[in-house]
Amino acid sequence: MHLFNGSNIFLKDIPVYSEPEFRGLVIAACQNGGRLLNFFGQALAADLIRLLAIVGYDDEGKIVPYATTLSGSPASYECLTKDWFAAHLFEREIAEQWAVVPREHPWLKPLRYHENYRGVPDVWPQVMAKTIPGMYPFYKVEGEEVHEVGVGPVHAGIIEPGHFRFQCHGEQVLHLEIQLGYQHRGVESLMTSGDLRRCALLSESIAGDTVVGHSTAFCEVVESLSGCLIPARAQAIRAVGLELERVANHVGDLAALSADVGFLPPAAFFGRMRGDYLNLLLTLMGNRFGKGLCRPGGVLFDIPNDMAAELIRELKVCQKEFEDVSELLFTRPSVLARFEELGVISSESAFKYGLVGPAGRASQLARDIRTDYASGIWQFYHIPVSLAATGDVYGRALVRRQEVLRSLDFLIRILSALPEGMIFVQPGPMKKDAMALSLVEGWRGELMHIAITDWKGDWARYKIKDPSFHNWTALAMSMRGEEISDFPLCNKSFNLSYAGHDL
Amino acid sequence: MLMTRLQQGRRTIAFPKGKLPVLPPRYRGQPIIAGSGESWDLGQMTFSPDENVTYSPDFRMAVSKREDLRRSLEVCELAQGLTKEMKQLFGRSLKLRQVSAGGCNACELDLNVLNTVVFDLSRFGIQFVASPRHADGIVVTGPVPRNMKDALIKTYEATPEPKIVIAVGTCAISGGIFAKGPEHSCGVDAILPVDLYIPGCPPHPLTILDGLLRLIKKIKI
Known part of the structure; x- marks a missing residue:
């Protein structure tokens, strides 16, 4: 079975x-x-x-x-x-x-x-x-001159909250424990109590940077349970949203990595370019993060021919700019000196921790849902899997660079050959006493939604897994033996979701 | 490097000078009120396309009082600036500390965007700082779930007086779709006094910038 x-x-x-x-x-x-x-x-x-x-x-x-x-x-x-x-x-x-x-x-x-x-x-x-996360003993290293550094939950930048507890000897990190839970909003239990319309909104707020990823997974479980086959055109438009989301986030990560090694020109250029991709989403469906694109049964916005042509034209400009600026970043010896051999996760460790997404692919784990568990439009389109062998910050940056280029290729390809037809069909009632599952390759990696219905066809259990759930452990382990001042760079190279983990 | 720099050109927008920037037709901004009986609470809306609302492309939505977010034909008040004393203090230099309290990271990312060359927030003297002790106010995102309440209150208390509180996004204003959830998320003004409400899910960076500039009276109309 x-x-x-x-x-x-x-x-x-x-x-x-x-x-x-x-x-x-x-x-x-x-x-x-x-x-x-x-x-x-x-x-x-x-x-x-x-x-x-x-x-x-x-x-x-x-x-x-x-x-x-x-x-x-x-x-x-x-x-x-x-x-x-x-x-x-x-x-x-x-x-x-x-x-x-x-x-x-x-x-x-x-x-x-x-x-x-x-x-x-x-x-x-x-x-x-007590309701305060972190009120529990942390893993502690003891010994003369061993000291603890606690960071968070409120961090220095505009980012989500979490607590990091470092065990250090001088500047060297012996162990890092990451305690999350501050962002817990009770999404899984809210999903089982709401109607489908509200669930769709909730799925878009699991992680605001992975809106299309999570809402696609949500729609797919509903469609599976209601036996709803969505039109190919809707699947293609979801894929356009998903890849725009991937490109925007990867480019943003490269901006953050440039900023963290103090190389400001690419940080500024990439930072602005990330906005260009978000603005393409805005043009496409009215929200910079893709909120409101996917609903069970298809998508709410079509891409007319003239809009497709305009998107292709802009994507080609973006492609050229991305190539130029990446060249700038990836050829500087001072940048490479900081990226290389930092935060190494060996291929064996990556397998052991169960890494997914670009972080896993940077350690040679060839896992990609679009290839391994292809569904929807991915049965007809293939994006080559981008791998690196080094498992360090450089590897994670390189995989992102490759993936941006490959996703841009795909976007141009699919926008010039969008399948004909409708974009929405009304889903029927859901199967009773059944379980459906959906895997989507979000920009951070594999995300999964599982829905179980009761004898009336209502939700009995809704399970959400963000890729970050697999990857936080690897971030903690990658810091062992590194200097504490390298944490921001190492952290950015993973760029995991707090909200997606905490739900 | 110089070639790339030249090709990149100047990207900073003129706003608030010159004509209002025009957003794409599908952008969902200020709802259009049909008749005098109709009203929408911008503080609870997710600006979703399947809501039974007609949206205009007007991105200016920030207000000073919670009740001003309940838009009808009669109520259409945008944010008021700081008082004279407060403006003297903060008008030319406003340092803010951001606290994400259960935010999904969309509002956080669009706050970050204000620091890019496109919006270049620092040209207005507004800056996000690393510590509440260096700040003149806090910017809160997210519905403030139970596990973030203490951290939010402590950050607020660590900010020196006088201070301002800005709520960004539907979740921060009312708890949004998480209100009445198991983690008692009901927004910022249930625990702290809020001086500026910026609605949206998430608000467009221009909506946020417009709100901040109204606060320090760089935009008056």
Whole structure:
């Protein structure tokens, strides 16, 4: 029994195993060519929790669900993290959301600091009574001249809040622990309580820099459950939005990287050019971030021929400018000296942490949903996967540069050959007692939405995963052994989402 | 490098001098009020295209009082400037500290954009600073969920008097789509006095700039 990106399954068809069997099967699947795409809980009754693990096989584009049920309060099971490290945040999330203890978890502490969803005593009752994240012991290095540096939640720039706790010896960072949760707005539970129109707005506010990515995933699960086949033209316009979003953000990241090494001309040029791409989105659909483009059933804005021609003309100008300015940045020895060999994540570590997106591709992990789990327009268009081998800041910058160029190529190609037809069809009622999933390659990497319906066809559970959820650990690990003053640069090279993590 | 610099040219917009910049026809700005019975609360709107509203391309929407955001034919008041004493203090140099309190990063990014060469915020004497202790006021984005309340209040308290508070975006003004959610997000003015409301989801950088310039009386009409 397996699924594909965008498909759905009746809940009764998902195999349910005993807890030890479940654990054995999931770990065996991960060790034999699969990887953990998602792992989450759902309350079936006051005292009954279902755990669902979703394993994906990148080579085949095949997705396999595994389920088990747990009862009791606190319920517990033997953690997967011991044998599959990339499960560690999923298990902390399960512990927090459902008051289920993953036994022998190496670092079990709250993730976002909220009460559990089933109204039983929390795994950490003394901590949850307070609402301030970070009121919990951090991993501590002891010894003479070892000191701690705490940064955040309110940071120096115009960025989102999070707390970074460095363990340092002199300037050298021995360990960094990142505590998030400040941005927690309760998106997953809001999704199950709202109507579809409100859900669409919520999906656009999961991460304001990944609007098209998240809203596409949301639309795809609704369309899957309601058996709605959207027109090819709508799929193409979603892809235009998705790639404009990718290009804008990557260019913005290159601007930030230039600024952080003190090379201001490209910082200014890239910074302005990022705005050009956002303005193309504004022309296309009236919002610089793509809010209001995707709705279940298609898109709300068409691209008339004259607009397509105008977009192509502007994209060609942008392409030329991007090439010139990247040349400026990537050929300066003083820039390369700062980028190279900083914040290295080896290919093995990247695999172990379960990295996704450009950060993973910079460490030679050839993971890209548009290729591996192609759905929608990606079944007909292919963007080559951009890889780097170094796994350092340079690698992450280089992958972005390549991806911008390739996405611009794609945009020009698809805008000159938009499929004919409608842009919207009304979706019907949703399947009952079913689960649908959708994977989208957002600009930070793989994001995933999973929706489960109840016997009436209403949401019973909505699970959201932002790519940042996979990648925050790698940022922390990449700082080991580096100087604390290199943190801003290293951080920008990942540029992860706080809101997407905290939900 | 010099060649690239020459090719890039000058990109800073003339605003607020000269004609008003024209945004693309699909841009959703100030709603058009049809009749005297109709009113829209700009502080709760997400400016979504599937809302039953006709939008105009007018980006000027910032106001000084919460009730001025409830637009009708009768109420159409844009932001008032600072008082004479406050303007003497901040009119030529306004340092702001930004606090993201549950913001999705869209408002934050469009605040950052004001620092690019296109808007060049510092030419008006307005600057975002790294510490509340160096600031004359705070700019808040996001619906202020439970886990950010303390940090927001502490940042406000660390800012020396006299100080101003600016709420940017629908979430910061009313909690937006997160209001009544499980994390008790109800916007900034439930806990701090707000001097300037800038609506939008997110507001266009010009909307923010227009609001800031009205505050320091660089725009008066």
